[in-house]
Amino acid sequence: MDCITNTEINMKPGTTGITRIIHAGGYSMKGLQAAWKYEAAFRQEVTLLILLSIVTFFLPIDKYEQITLIGSLGLVVIVELINSAIEAVVDRTGSEWHELSGRAKDIGSAAVFITLALTALIWAVILL
Numbered sequence: 001m002d003c004i005t006n007t008e009i010n011m012k013p014g015t016t017g018i019t020r021i022i023h024a025g026g027y028s029m030k031g032l033q034a035a036w037k038y039e040a041a042f043r044q045e046v047t048l049l050i051l052l053s054i055v056t057f058f059l060p061i062d063k064y065e066q067i068t069l070i071g072s073l074g075l076v077v078i079v080e081l082i083n084s085a086i087e088a089v090v091d092r093t094g095s096e097w098h099e100l101s102g103r104a105k106d107i108g109s110a111a112v113f114i115t116l117a118l119t120a121l122i123w124a125v126i127l128l
Contacts, residue, residue, distance in 0.1 A: 031081070039084045041112075042077070049073040065126045072119040079115040083108035 015023060035042040052073055056066045086108040090101045 031085075035081055035084055039080070042080050042084060045073075045077050045080050049077055059127070061126060069123060069126060072122045076112070076115050076119055079111050083112050 014020070036046070049070075053070045056069050059066070059069075061069070086104055090104050093101065
């Protein structure tokens with residue numbers, strides 16, 4: 001009888017090395033395209049990220065403050081992507097209302113809200 005190691009059990013089938021990284025990059029691009037196509041909030045937040053990032057070049061701030069302002073905007077976009085993924089999975093499971101589905105969507109939305117509030121606070125502290 002052959003003995004199966006933990007390494008063999010935990011290995012996922014598929015590619016490894018640079019091929020896996022290339023495939024992962026492709027999946028990431030598909031995710032960004034889907035978010036842009038289907039998520040209005042994502043489009044709005046990316047637009048805000050671009051516009052306000054440009055504005056930071058004209059503000060009387062140092063480079064560390066500038067990267068903090070831009071980074072806070074990037075964080076909003078990242079959390080929005082995670083929230084959109086949660087919503088897509090919940091919606092995939094069915095259209096009927098369920099307490100846990102509603103809770104998952106509400107918590108994802110709360111994460112975006114808190115990130116937006118944090119971003120507003122960061123901008124206020126740096127600019128005021």
